[in-house]
Amino acid sequence: MKEYRYFTTMSKERCDEYKKNFEHGDVTHGHPVRLENENVENWYPKTFAEKVDNILLHLNSRIRHMGEYVKLPKEEMISCLFVDRYDYKDGNHKKRTDDAIQAQMNYMIKFLVDRNYILSPQSWNGGENDRPITLSPEGYARVDAIQKNTANGKNVLVAMKFGDDTKKLREMIRQGIMSAGYVAIFIDEVEHNDFITPELLKYIRDSKFVVVDLSHQNNGAYFEEGYAMGLGKPVIQLCKKDVRLHFDIAQKNTIIWETEEEIPERLKNRIIATID
Incomplete structure (x- = not known):
């Protein structure tokens, strides 16, 4: 059975309901992974340049071979180009017209073509929403620069024990990272097609820094911290009081906590003081 995971801002109760149904064979609503509003706000590009970078990265992930054209489905194209579907006023939202949505898509495509980031024919046999697109050499150069500087971004891999007892x-930990302006990445929340270890190592490589909690003497967390340190990544270490750390890292400055409630503020302050 395929695992239809997707991110959503639905209520926790609704997500738990759909997830439980999915685990019992009812895949009608898929397997939701809940996002807090803060997650979306931290991820969503705040500038035009950030939107352009994300568009090029997505196109790069969809194009299998250089010079190959892809036709994105309408819904994917709208999302890829960060089109505003609604007008918001006084807490209410009204859906924009199809012409207004299409105008935004055309504007962004024209910009990317004019900047020579993408190649797309001026005319083709088909509708406006199945326009063939590929990256230009300049587009690939921009993608290379973006990927090279990923460590300057906002992703932070969190290494810890996953289970009901650590929810x-x-x-x-997520709250502390988000309040400092970063995005917490938990590998069990990430959709992927590869074996877990290569995907995990990729997220460590792409993270600006790594947060590790060693309260449960988790061998995986120790491994991930060691890998991050080997790459020269800053590592912020947490551990519950009275838990004995391995001697190799016992001398490292560690946030020692007694209750989970004290973690967000202390972690936020440590990030601001040592990372920013």
């Missing part, structure tokens, strides 16, 4: 700890 509260997970959310407190």
